[in-house]
Amino acid sequence: MWQKSNIVSYRHFRTARRGLLVGGIQLGFCGLLAWRMHHLQVEKAESFRLVADENRINLRLIPNQRGEIYDRNGVKLAGNEASYSVTMVAEDAGDIDLILERLSKLINLSPEDIERSKAELEQSAKFLPVTILDRLERDDIEKIAFNAPMLPGINPEIAFSRTYPLGEIFAHVVGYVGPVSTRDLELRKDPDPLLRIPRFQIGKVGIERELETTLRGKAGTKKVEVNALGRVMREIERKEGSKGANLKLTLDTNLQAYVRARLGNESASVVVMDCNSGEILAICSSPAYDPNKFVRGISFNDYGILRDDNHRPLASKTVQDAYPPGSTFKMVTILAALEAGIINHREKIRCNGHVEVSNRKFHCWKRDGHGNVDLIKSLRESCDVYYYELAQQVGIEKIAEVARILGLGQSFDIEMSAVTSGIVPDKLWKLSARSREWVVGDTVNSSIGQGYVLASPLQLAVMIARIATGNEILPRLIESINGVKADEETSKLKLNKNNLNLVRKALFEVTNDKRGTAYDSRVLNKKSQIIGKSGTSQVRNISAVERTLGVLENKDLPWEQRDHALFVNYAPYDDPKIAVSVVVEHGGSGSTVAAPIARDITLQAIYQGTPPITAYPVEDRAKIYNQQRELKKLMPRTTKSSKVQA
Amino acid sequence: MSYLEYRVKTIPVGWRKILFMNWGLTALIIGAAFSGFAMLISVAGGNIEPWALSQMQRFSIGLLTMFIIAMTPIWIWRNVSVPIYMLSIVLLLLVEFLGSTGMGAKRWINLGFINLQPSEVAKIALIMLLAAYYDWLPADKVSKPIWVIVPIAFISLPVLLVLQQPDLGTSLLLLLSGATVIFLAGVHWVYFGTVIAFTVGFVIALFKSRGTEWQLFQDYQFSRIDTFLNPDSDPLGAGYHISQSKIALGSGGWTGRGYMEGTQSRLNFLPEKHTDFIFTTIAEELGFIGTISILAIYVGIMIFCLHSALRHRERFSSLLTLGLTMTFFLFFAVNMSMVMGLAPVVGVPLPLISYGGSAMLVLMGAFGLIQSAHVHRPRGST
Structure with missing residues (x-):
């Protein structure tokens, strides 16, 4: 029964042959698989193990x-x-x-x-x-x-x-x-x-x-x-970071808050400095914005409102804006003349209300003139003609030199953004910046802080602090970093002590003499008497036609064309402690707008709080009393309670 | 009916059949399954739940199934191959209409106690039918065109139905194992030459068709081919599986990171780590030693089967064993190739090791048939 026909055995033979062939192919493929395994697992093991580690370690x-x-x-x-x-x-x-x-x-x-x-x-x-x-x-x-x-x-x-x-x-x-x-x-x-x-x-x-x-x-x-899935399974190694350094500033929150409240909605800036150390006690630009909004991501609308406001709340006016210093620059011109030995304090110059230089009329702010003017009177009553004459004799180079000694025309190393260096013009500057020759008219303009002269409120504060102390005061904003104090050095100014005294005496009369331009902003209390100089700087040219028709009053002009009101001062007279500069953009007259602000702030700084009402002249007391009450409401209540140890 | 010619004495009967089972093959199957359990415990982080335990239960059922099938005379299986084939076609049609969808394809049919994958049943049914067909067909007619078209129709029917699901991988496996049986039956070379030529032409047409309106493949199939050809192009996207499994494989080295120490699979970098990609876990944890051992077990199983097949004098037994061996070979060869980046990612499990009930049962059934053919082989009078 097992005898097979030929066909059957042939069939079997063929099946077996093809079966062997298929089996051979299969085994051959297994060999290929084994080779591939060896290749991946043994030959390339190193590189793959590395990738696996990268895969898992993050x-x-x-x-x-x-x-x-x-x-x-x-x-x-x-x-x-x-x-x-x-x-x-x-x-x-x-x-x-x-x-x-x-x-x-x-x-x-x-x-x-x-x-x-x-x-x-x-x-x-x-x-x-x-x-x-x-x-x-x-x-x-x-x-x-x-x-x-x-x-x-x-x-x-x-x-x-x-x-x-x-x-x-x-x-x-x-x-x-x-x-x-x-x-x-x-x-x-x-x-x-x-x-x-x-x-x-x-x-x-x-x-x-x-x-x-x-x-x-x-x-x-x-x-x-x-x-x-990115889920952390375990931590392999940990290196702790270090917290950023804590900063302690020289600023005084109470004073800063007061300044901020006092400025209200004016487009203004104030710098309050410790005369002796250069520590900035308050530095405030108004109006301002809420920085918290920026951290959260300010909305386009809110940002647009800030950006388009003509009072420029985003600008840090105290350091990044430079203004024509106006009459506050007169101390520079006087010191330059004194240093050059051109005048002494007795010498008098006649003021007729204007002076003609190279066929151009330069006017004094007082149309009728001041008559005979000496050094003290020139500052006290802010006679322009006196400085026009002086400047022509001194020359711009000397004025520029003194200006730089007093801290103008340089940017201070202070930790704020976009600190401007202002402009102290001289012949070289005009040639490179304006590609024109310096003319005498430029010197005349510069002598009263107009023309090309530009100074930031911070520079003005440094200037008055340097005049007050005779030291080369540098502004400082950082008291300590992580508790480590920066060392400070101050050197004497390269100016004659007597000349400085003379200027201080003249400045005293500005605020404390009946004839002084800022007499209305005097302080009765000797210990806090302020010594300062007002400035009213023009932002537009007044044409001859306009002068004959009568110069327009500030209040009749559009806001953008009104004068800047400036005031710089220190206090007290004998032992200067506080230096203040105030600039109110397009505020009008320095003595009537800026000076009262400067007085309030100076008193606040000296008394480290609300000053006694008796420091003010009798006629102002009612007004000041109300003002103090109003401002107290504006001051943040958190100031005291948020006090913690740094 | 050649089986009727057997002398009763030459074929083991009753409990003696057990002695004549292919015990070497059985031992290797059990060995592979136990490696699978160990790996399933490892990927579960040392737990018998959720995979290893149910896999053990399934394997026990599978082993029982294998014994029952093995004890049933092989001619009975030959005689029921037509109904089984028809049943599998009906199941494939059913899955088309009421199958549940998983991973973007309709493949499963819920029989209450088990989620059956009819395409798995079809793999065996097709081989059985083809083997029975050639057992019935006189040898001189094998290469006649009309008798060649018939088996081609047998193959095409399930292949097209599976392709419809869509499951390209399984349909290719069906096609390949079916073609192998035709080849083994002794059909003339010319047919195969023609088919291969056509296939090459089709592949070229396939790539040409891409992006046109008569596109022959689904986009996902094209993207699989793309990532297969260049897995590094998109390591976090579609190429992720291949890149990560190659990394796991490669980081194993000679001896691996140690059992249950594999970072790639334990940290979930590997997809399908308990099913289609379990080989990567073996590779990472047990290294080259582990993978080559698994391959050795598979090769051992294959050799036992081939040896048994070549000793059969009956066409049905011989073709059935060789065809099922081919199916088994394709399972592990495709899975390993895919994991090692030699083939595109197609859903083919690692036989006996991957977690999954349907595939396991069907595979054990196939081994049951091989065992049955082995047991019921006429032997010299003993």
Whole structure:
């Protein structure tokens, strides 16, 4: 029965042959698989193991806290407040649109937020977390945590956000922080990886910007093992970062708040300095803005309002704007003449109300003239003609030299943004800046702080402080960094002591002599008497035609064409402590607008609080009393309670 | 009916059949399954839940199934091959209409106690039918065109139905194993030459068709081919599976990171780590030693089967064993190739090791048939 036909055995033979062939192919393929295994697992093992480690080990930054900023008494000006935020890691999320849509059902996510998040997610590396929304409520965070399985890549986080408890009072000094922009990265060329974290906040203006690296500190790093979803499985290594340095400023919150309140809505700026140390006690530009709005991301509308305001709330006028100093420059001209030995205090010059120089009429502010004018009278009554004559003899070079000695025409190394150097013109300057020869008329204009001369309120404060003390005072804003004080040195000015005394005596009469231009702003109390000089600087040319028709009163002019009102002063006379400069843009007359402000602020600084009403002249007391009450209401109440040890 | 010619004595009967089972093959199957359990415990982080325990239960059922099938005379299986084939076609049609969808394809049919994948049943049914067909067909007619068209129709029907699901991987496996049986049956070379030529032409047409209106493949199938050809182009997207599994494989080295120490799979970098990609876990944790051992077990199983097949004198047994061996080979070869980046990612599990009930049961059924053919082979009078 087992005898097979030929066909059967042939068939079997063929099946066996082909079976062997197929089996051979199969075994051959297994050989290929084995070779491939060996190739991948043994020959290339090293490189793959490395990739596997990279896969699982992730270096993450631990953002550190930014340094805090305090005033001289330990009042917090800039701090960090814990806030909740949600971040998304694109790599882990997968379908970003879907996840964002789910998230928007849980928390209040505006279409703009979604748009912005998407843009940021696209820009930044896939493994970096991008903040979707910050300043969330605890409830929101709990909702997100509860729905975590539905939201891969979404992580709730506690972050610290910058706050400025005193709001707009310190806006221009302290500045604010904001998210790093690509422009910031280009400008700074800072390799700190922290800056690459999307929406990481860095200082944008003011001290926050100028001392950015000091305040930022150093980020910590941690190596973590993550799984494919980006979930951290364990921490392998941790290096703590260091907190940014705490700053203590020379500013006094009480005084600053007073100044801010006193300026109200004027477009004005005030600098208050300690005459002897150069410490800035208050530096205030008005109007201001709330820096907290910028940290949160200011709306386009709000920003537009700030930008388009003709009072320029965004400008830090105290340091970045330079004004024609007007009559406050006269001390420079006098000192130059005295130093050059051209005049002495007895010499008199006749003032007829105008003087003709190179066929051009230069007018004194007093149309009828001052008559015979000596040095004291020239400052006291601010006679222009006296200076026109003096300047022609002294020459611009000497005036410029003294101006620089007194601190004009140079930008001080102060931790604020866009500190201007102003202009102290001389022949060389005009040739390079205006490509024109210097003419005598320029000297005449410069002698009374008009023409090309420009000075910032900070420079004016330094000038008056230097005149008051005879020392080369330099302004300082930082008292200490992390408790370490910067050393200070002051040297004597290269000016004759007697000449300075003479100027001081003349300045005394400006505010304390019945004939003085700022007599109305005198202080009765000897210990706080102010010594200063007013200035009213023109911002437009008055044509000859206009003069014959009668010069228009300031109040009849549009705001932009009115004169700037300036006042610089120090106090008290014997032992100068405080130097103040006030500039009220388009405020009108220096003696009637700027001087009263300067007086109030000086008294506030000397008494370190509300001055006694008796310091004021009797006729002003009723008005001052009301004013003090009004201003007290405007002062922040938090000032005292927020006091903590720095 | 050649089986009726057997002398009763030459074929084991009753409990003696158990002695004549291919015990070497059985041992290797059990060995592979136990490696699978160990790996499933490892990917579950040292827990018998959720995979290893139910896999053990399934394997027990599978082992029982294998014994029952093995004890049933092989000619009975030959005689029921037509109904089984028809049943599998009906199941494939059913899945088309009331199957449940998973991972973008309709593949499963719920039978209450098990989620059955009819395409798995079809793999065996097709081989059985083809083997029975050639057992019935006189040898001189094998290469006649009319008798070649018939098996082609047998193959095409399930292939097209599976392609409809859509499951390209399984349909290709069906096609390949079916073609292998035709080849083994002794059909003339010319047919195969023609088919290969046409295939090459089709592949070229396929790539040409991309992006046009008469596109022959789904987009996802094209993208799989793309990522297969260049997995590094999109390591986090579609190429993720391949890149990550290559990393896992490569980081194993000679001896691996140690059992339950694999970072790639434990940290979830690997997709489908307990099913189609379980080989990568073996590779990472047990290294080259581990993977080559698994390959050795598979090759051992294959050799036992081939050896058994070549000793059969009956066409049905011989073709059935060789065809099922081919199916088994394709399972592990395709899975390993895919994991090692030699083939595109198609949903093919690692036989006996990957987690999954349907595939396991069907595979054990196939081994049951191979065992049955082995047991019921006429032997010299003993």
